[in-house]
Structure formats: C-alpha cells, structure tokens
Amino acid sequence: MNKTRKNDLIMFFCGAVVFLLLHALMETEIIGPFWQLNIILACINIILAVSLNLINGFTGQFSIGHAGFMAIGAYVSAIMTVKQGLPFIIAILAAFIAAAALGFVIGVPTLRLSGDYLAIATLGLSEIIRVCILNTPYVGGASGFMGIPHLTNFPWAFGLMFLTVYLIKNIVNSAHGRALIAVRENELAAETMGIDAAKYKTLAFTIGAGFAGLGGALFSHYFYLAHPSSFTFMRSFDILTMVVLGGLGSISGSIIGAVILVFVSAALADFPEWRMIIYAVTLIVLMIFRPQGLLGNKELSEKMLGLLRKGGIRRDAA
C-alpha cells in the first residue's frame, strides 16, 4: 500500500472518530443546542473557506465574491425543496451545479483581470447576485425565502464538510493541482510549461463556486430561511478572513481559521458589536506578525513533522 493511500485512510479514520465523538456528545446533550449550532456553522464555514482557498490560496486569484455563490446555492436548493418538493440530496446537487455554472459564466470574462481589478469585479458581481435576488418576488424578494425545511443536521453538515475537504485536497495534490499552483507562482512560466493558465483559473473558480453553493444549501436548510442580508460583502469578508488567518494555500489552515472564527464569534455572542472589532484587530495583528497566516502555505501534518524533526536535532545537539 502506498503512502498516499495510507494518508487517506488515516484521514478517514480521524474524520470518523471526530464525527462519532461529537455525535455522541450531541445525542447525550453534553453539547447543548448553542454549541451544536456553532459546530454546524463551523462545518459550513470550513466548506466555504476551503473552497475559497482553492481560488485565492492555490490559484492566486484574489476573489472576494464568495457570498454571491453561497447565495445561489442557498436559494436554488430552497427552490428545489420548497417549490419542487425534491429530496435534500437533489437540492444540494442542484445548488452545487447552479453555483458552479454561474462561477464558470462569470469566471471566463472576469479572470482576465488580475489583482485588485479581479477583487473589485468579484465583489461587484456578488452584489449584483444579491440585488437580483432582492428583486425577485418568486424567492421572497426583500423579505427573504421563508418556510425552508430544517433538513441540515450534524451528519449532513459534517459529511459534506468532510467530502469537500477530501475532494479539494485531492485536486490540489494531483497534476491539475500542480497546474493551479504553477499559475499562482508564475503565470508566464506556467504557460511556458504548456499549462493553459486561463483554463485552470476558470476551473478553480468554477469548482470553488460550486462548493460555496453547497455551503449555501446547508446554510439555508439550517436556518429555515434564506435572506439577502445573509449574503452581503460582510459574509465574503468573513470567509476571506478565515482563509487568510489560516494561511493562503493551506487546507488545514482554512479549517483552523474557520473553527477559530466561529468560536470567537460564539464566545462574543452577547457582544455582537465587538465581533467586527476583534476581526479587524486579529487581521491587523496577523498582517504585522504573521502575514503568511497561521500555517503559511504548509499543511498541519507537514508542520508537525517539521517540529518533530527540529526537536530531534535539538536532542542530537544536546
């Protein structure tokens, strides 16, 4: 059995252990409804952060429009379950496909832009999506889409989170992932290696958008409601903060970033006005002391191996 397969098995095993542990704690109500809510939110945010990281961290395209794709997923899935009476799994798939398709359509023209221009374009497009929803009576317009069944539970949230992380990790660790990283590192050099940079940027954008849609589906089916105000620029900024906090180009970093921020805002639930201040201060401190994010572009396993090795050297020296 080779190393990659072994790592996959370890990952599945750890995932199962964490799942069963949390599930048991929830069933026995040791974890109450408040923390249960936050754990599910953390799962959704991990999906959003890891998928944004594929675009921003691994492919180096600065997108701040993730909330728009999340909104598409939230509303499309709600249409499926509420208006069409279809099962949740179909709604989730539809959310993924719709968001990915829109990501593709938007990506093809926008990804010619780079840096700040791309950031502004994606921001603008996500606002356009929101305003369109706001003015569509079919989905409730400004009062939001109500009466969505509460179908998202912990197994769904954790399962889809795990699937997202696993699939995106596999993309990143394949030849396709190397192409994305090459585009990030040096676009001209990547092209000189025979890599179609435009194609790979669009690919990352499409897949990232699709998973954001999936996160949106879980979101709207947890809160009974999809409201345009849930998908403003602040949401995109939230997700971006998680990615930058954990480290651009680190999947485990995004997971850690998402978990930290969900629990920081949970802890500050009674002082909502403090939340944004804490976010801003966190980011400023991070930019000064650790601009590459908590994990840089390394994965947690590499970090731990590195620490062990360093420890070993120190022991040798002593």
Added chain:
Amino acid sequence: MLLKTDALSIKFGGLTALDDLNLKIHSGELVGLIGPNGAGKTTVFNLLTGVYSPSGGNIFLSGKSLKGLKPFQVTQSGIARTFQNIRLFSELSVLDNVKIAHNYHLSCSLAESVLRAGRYFPEEEDVERESAKLLEIFNLKDKMHETAKNLPYGEQRRLEIARALATRPSLLLLDEPAAGMNPQETNDLTKMIRWIRGEFALTVLLIEHDMRLVMDLCERIYVLEYGITIAQGAPEKIRRDPRVIEAYLGEEVPDAPH
C-alpha cells in the same frame, strides 16, 4: 527544416525592435543568436514562443504556422525555453518544478484525480520517477526536496533547463544560459548543452554574450543589431565579419579554445 521565420518583425510604438528576421534552423542544429545589448535577441524568443505577437511575418515549426498561438500552445507544439532572468516556480520544491513541466503530457482526468482512481496513481508514480531521473542527469537529485529559490544561481539555471526538457521539446531556446556563471561553470554548461542535444535529440537556439561559449558550441550564428540581421554563418566567418566587429565596438571577438 525545423524552424523557419519569414520576414519576422515587431514594432513597439515607434521602435522597430525586430525587422525582417529570416531564421532557418534544421533539425539537430546548434545555432547561436548574438548581438549587443538591446539588439532584439530576447524579443526573438518572445515572438517564437507566442509571448509577443509579430507586427509582420510568420513563424513555421516543421512547416506548421505558429501564428496566433498562445505560449502554452507553442510549448505543446514542441518549443521549450529558458528565461534571461530565471523564472522558476521559486517557492516550490526542485522536484515540483520539474513535475509541473510534465503536465500537458498527462491524461489523468479531473474526475480521476479527485477520486484517486484509474490513471491517477500510475501516472503520479511515472511523473515522480521521470522527474527524479531528469534531476539525476542534471546533478540535482540530492536537492530534489529543496525550495527552488534556495539553490545557488548556477543550479537554478540548470534546473530551468531540466524543467524545459521535461516538456519534451524538439526545439530548445536558451536565453543567456551562462550569464552569471564562472568560467568553470560555463565550461561544464558547454559540455552539458552539447550532451543533451545528442541525448534528447534536440535542436538548440541559444542567446549568449559569452563569445567563447558561442564560438565553441554553435555550428551557425545569427548576429542582430538594432533588430536587423547584420550577419549569419559559421563561427569563423562571423568572427572575421567587419560589421560584427564594428557592432561589438571594436571589441576583439575571441578565438574559440581548441
């Protein structure tokens, strides 16, 4: 004939950076492109690889026009290059730099990659093995896992050539491969270029300021000045050409070592 340019030219605003260039390079040749600073040599490479599109003329590789192709398509049709100011994936490992260059030959689909099924594992193993083999040839195998930017300058240049070869080109373009190298390194490089040409059945076009290297290595030379081809031919002929001597400001064009 492997490469042919037909009255190739490019203007940047009012500046004609290259005018009426007619290269003819046969399969297996080792050809030099020289000229003073700003003569338009790198511009020729940028035109050949689709980085710039010509204002006039055309480029043919094995008889097929390269007009309108993007850089990645040019690479896929068999031209690889290095850059005057090295363009490695500097934050990535030496091994990953070479692995990326194998990419367009791979057939593993996205679905197979995502599910780690089908061709995924066999192909990953192939790429890993091929890349390590190439690095061994270039004496970089020990440094496989180092970050590319941490290599000494000479090794970065070598890695860039190794990476270019991993795309399996028929024509290799080298832009000042000996720049910044000491005489010993330059000697080794000369030997290496000669050797890889045979080993990989390559045709090489190289830009170089180091006259010894050019005269020693190249079978034919094109000389540019202000975008105009002022001479072409065998090294002995170029060395005696009055216009070339003048272009180099009376600088002695040194003899090749024997």
